[in-house]
Amino acid sequence: MNYTVDPGLYALGAPDKQSPVLVTANFKLSFDRLRSAFGGRNAWILVLDTKGINVWCAAGKGTFGTDELTGRLKASGLEKIVSHRHLILPQLSAPGVAAHAVKRACGFSVAYGPIRAGDLSEFMDRGMKATPEMRTKRFPLAERAVLVPMEFIPALKWMAVLLPLFLVLGGVGFSGTFRGDITTHGIQAAFMLTGGLLAGAVLTPLLLPWLPGRAFAAKGAVAGLITGCIVIFLSGGAPDTAAIQAESSGMLLISVALAAYLAMNFTGASDYTSLSGVRREMQWAAPLLIAGATLGLILWTAARFL
C-alpha cells in the first residue's frame, strides 16, 4: 500500500493571498487528517518530503527539518503566492525544525499549531492561541489499545517457534509417556508462555498507568507474574512436590522474563519515554531478564530429575 503524498504545495478550498499556510508531512494519514480537520476553510498546505513518515517520527529523524522546509518552500514559489510571511507547523514537528533558523533562511515566521489536527480549527478561531491541553501529549487507553497489535503480531513470529518447542520438550524426560507428558507438562509450559505473551504485549500496554513501577520491564514482570500464577492455579493449584515446584517456578521465571522483555519493547511505541531512561532501564533489566530466563530453564530441566 502506498502511504505517501507527493511533496509540494496544495490548495485546500479556494485559498487566496491572505490564506494561512499549513505545513505537514507526506504521510497520507497526516495529510488526510489535516485536510478533514480543516475542511470547509481555505488554506495552502505545504507538504514536505518526509519519505512517507509521520510528522513526529520524521521530526525526530530530521527529515521534517529546517532544511527540507526552507528548500520546499522556495521550490514551491510560495513567496509569490501569498502576501504574508507566516507558516503554521504542527507542534510535534518542533524536534526537527528551528523556527528562528527558518525565519533567517527565508523570511517566513513559524507558528506552532496544536499537537492534534483536530484542534486546528479551534486554534485558528482563538487567534492562533493553543490551550495547554492542545500543547500536551497524552497517552490515553484508546491510543495504547491501537498499539497492541504492533507488539502482539511481531511477537507471534517468535511464539510460533517457542510454543511447539516447549510443547515437545515437555514430553521429554518426565516420568510418563512422551505423549502423556506433552498433554500435561508440555501444555502447561505452552500456557505459561502464552500467559507471558499476553502479559507483556497486551496487558502491559492496556494497564500501563495502573501497573506498579516506572520501568516498563517492571510493569511487564508484574503482569507476567499475575498471568503465570493464574496458569499455575488453573493447572492444579499449589505445587506440592519438589519436582512440580521446580517445574512451575522454572516456567514462571521464563514467562515473567518474556513478559518483561515484551513490555520493555513497548517503550518504543509509548510516547513519554526518553532515550536516557530506556538506556538506564535496560542496564539493569536486560541482565536480569537473561538471568531469570536461564535460571527458569535450569529449574524446568532439573524438575525431571527430582
Add this chain to the structure above:
Amino acid sequence: MANTLTYLKNVTTLALDADLCVGCGMCTVVCPRAVLSLKNGKVEIVERDACMECGACAQNCPTRALKVDAGVGCAAAVINTALGRSGDECCCVVDANGKTGPVCGPGCC
C-alpha cells in the same frame, strides 16, 4: 501533572543555562510534556521527570540556553545499536496528529 504518565526519575539530559535565556517562551510552546514554564521573564524546568528528550526545546531555542541529548526512547533501537545493527531506525508510531498508523519500516519496533 495530572493524567499523564511519567517515566524514570532523574534521568533526563535536559539542561538549562538560565543566563542565556532571553525569555522568548518558544520552548514552552513546543514542549509536548509541559516540562518548562516561563516565570518572571525566564524559563524554568518545572517538570523535569516528564521530559522525553525529544529535543524540540533545544532545537527552537534561539540562544542555545537549553541543551538535551535528543533521541527516541525505544528499547528495540537501543538493542539494535548495542548489537551494531544499522537499524536504530526505530520510530514511534504515534502520528503528529495524535493518531496512530503503521508507518514503521523494517527493523522498527
